[in-house]
Amino acid sequence: MKVVEKSQLMSATEIDRTLHRLASEIVERTGGAKDVAFVGIRRRGVPISQRLAAAVAASGGPKIPVGILDITLYRDDLSTVAPQPVVQSSDIPFDVDGRVIILVDDVLYTGRTIRAAMNGLFDLGRPRRIQLCVLIDRGHRELPIEASFVGRNVQTTDTEIIEVRLNEIDHEERVMLVDRVA
Amino acid sequence: MNPGFHDLLGIEPLTAPEIAFLLDQSQPFQEIQRHPLKKLATLRGKTVCLAFFENSTRTRISFTTAASRLGADTMNLQAESSSLKKGESLLDTVRTLDAMKPDCIVMRHASSGAPHFVARHLEIPVINAGDGTHEHPTQALLDALTIRDRRGSLENLRITMIGDILHSRVARSNIHLLGRFGAHFTLCGPPQWVPRELETLAPNVRRVFAIEEALKDADVVMVLRVQTERLHEPALSVEDYILLYQLTPERMKLAPPQAIVMHPGPMIRGLEIDPAVADGPQSCVLEQVTNGLAVRMALLFQVMSIAPPS
Numbered sequence: 046m047k048v049v050e051k052s053q054l055m056s057a058t059e060i061d062r063t064l065h066r067l068a069s070e071i072v073e074r075t076g077g078a079k080d081v082a083f084v085g086i087r088r089r090g091v092p093i094s095q096r097l098a099a100a101v102a103a104s105g106g107p108k109i110p111v112g113i114l115d116i117t118l119y120r121d122d123l124s125t126v127a128p129q130p131v132v133q134s135s136d137i138p139f140d141v142d143g144r145v146i147i148l149v150d151d152v153l154y155t156g157r158t159i160r161a162a163m164n165g166l167f168d169l170g171r172p173r174r175i176q177l178c179v180l181i182d183r184g185h186r187e188l189p190i191e192a193s194f195v196g197r198n199v200q201t202t203d204t205e206i207i208e209v210r211l212n213e214i215d216h217e218e219r220v221m222l223v224d225r226v227a
Numbered sequence: 228m229n230p231g232f233h234d235l236l237g238i239e240p241l242t243a244p245e246i247a248f249l250l251d252q253s254q255p256f257q258e259i260q261r262h263p264l265k266k267l268a269t270l271r272g273k274t275v276c277l278a279f280f281e282n283s284t285r286t287r288i289s290f291t292t293a294a295s296r297l298g299a300d301t302m303n304l305q306a307e308s309s310s311l312k313k314g315e316s317l318l319d320t321v322r323t324l325d326a327m328k329p330d331c332i333v334m335r336h337a338s339s340g341a342p343h344f345v346a347r348h349l350e351i352p353v354i355n356a357g358d359g360t361h362e363h364p365t366q367a368l369l370d371a372l373t374i375r376d377r378r379g380s381l382e383n384l385r386i387t388m389i390g391d392i393l394h395s396r397v398a399r400s401n402i403h404l405l406g407r408f409g410a411h412f413t414l415c416g417p418p419q420w421v422p423r424e425l426e427t428l429a430p431n432v433r434r435v436f437a438i439e440e441a442l443k444d445a446d447v448v449m450v451l452r453v454q455t456e457r458l459h460e461p462a463l464s465v466e467d468y469i470l471l472y473q474l475t476p477e478r479m480k481l482a483p484p485q486a487i488v489m490h491p492g493p494m495i496r497g498l499e500i501d502p503a504v505a506d507g508p509q510s511c512v513l514e515q516v517t518n519g520l521a522v523r524m525a526l527l528f529q530v531m532s533i534a535p536p537s
Contacts (some may be wrong), residue, residue, distance in 0.1 A: 115255065118255070118259075118267050118269045118528070119267070119268075119269070120269075129229035129231050129532075130229070130528075130532050131228055131229050131252070132252055132255045132256075132525070132528065133255060134254055134255050134258065135255065135258060164268070167264070168259075168262050168263075168264040168265075168267070169262060169263070169264075170263060
């Protein structure tokens with residue numbers, strides 16, 4: 046399968062500005078982010094959650110704990126999507142019981158990743174509330190799941206792919222809309 | 228990145244990166260043993276057939292628990308009830324089991340090579356849970372995981388094994404595994420249990436018949452099970468074995484203080500090991516058991532989540 050880049054959705058500056066806006070929205074709408082912890086979904090939810098925590102701290106907010114969640118074992122599409130899956134470690138260095146957990150991911154699409162992440166969280170305890178923060182919401186949900194904090198809504202078709210590139214993983218910083226060509 | 232495992236019949240055919248991959252994959256499953264809720268739904272709807280033609284308690288319970296924590300169901304064949312006792316051939320028995328459509332078969336057999344034979348006849352993955360005196364690959368993997376956790380690395384370790392090495396599939400699999408990472412082995416026990424042929428298993432194997440000598444410089448001391456039925460052959464009495472080869476606190480003082488002590492179980496206190504060593508700070512026998520779950524979950528996940536060839 047070949048892909049072609051159709052357009053750039055966000056530049057490095059726009060990503061940065063969006064994350065700062067999301068950070069202040071989170072503080073504002075969670076009563077000062079008390080009891081809040083971020084859980085970044087591997088892979089790109091991880092650097093995004095770390096940046097959000099840094100942005101909250103930089104603006105004088107509390108130091109929000111950050112965890113990492115690998116959802117491989119909770120997927121419902123193992124044999125179709127990942128014929129030879131690789132499981133990675135999760136690292137949630139705080140008690141999830143009674144906390145407000147904000148799941149963080151780069152793109153919200155079918156909602157299945159978030160369903161898997163919630164199952165993973167439940168195995169660790171009983172959060173008081175789970176919310177979701179994503180950089181991009183591209184629509185096409187297959188489950189009744191919505192994000193509480195959205196960086197940008199993007200209209201897409203089925204064949205299009207949103208590619209989020211972050212310095213920490215991809216050594217470049219931008220969001221692209223690409224399309225599959227036969 | 229994923230080498231793709233269809234079966235696990237032994238350690239001998241594996242490369243160091245393949246072994247490292249399986250150990251890395253076991254790590255997330257170690258975390259799961261610490262979760263309040265340990266059951267996953269990952270392999271829901273899949274069935275693991277446990278075919279133990281030879282008696283086993285811990286390995287069978289470990290595989291059963293591993294399967295159940297992944298959400299898979301198990302079907303059980305046990306040695307006592309085996310139709311082999313009624314004269315059915317191994318191939319007929321496993322074909323019968325296979326006809327009930329399990330997704331994987333975990334097999335233990337008293338004959339070396341039996342799982343390899345079965346793997347040639349079945350399409351589903353076969354995991355060797357111990358075959359004769361040949362291999363016990365998941366034991367070697369869980370031992371390696373335990374060593375890596377305690378020592379920080381598997382590279383260039385000095386491994387001392389004490390006991391009946393000749394008949395031990397645990398020893399053989401461990402030599403194959405740790406040998407891939409440059410281990411130096413000191414094999415120690417009564418001469419009839421430590422024959423010269425064992426020196427060909429890996430590049431750096433030496434035989435030592437005095438336990439005091441064997442413990443010097445050891446990073447890891449592996450105590451093997453002594454089967455008393457093999458002891459009362461005329462060569463050696465139980466009393467002599469204890470006197471000459473039991474791992475006692477006094478003898479452990481000859482090893483470096485950071486050396487660790489391992490035992491694959493079942494462990495006979497007062498025979499091959501003194502209780503003070505078995506329960507001491509250098510002992511990791513219970514970590515081995517917990518790591519066994521992690522390794523077996525990782526392995527079941529690997530062989531059962533690979534999509535069938537289309």
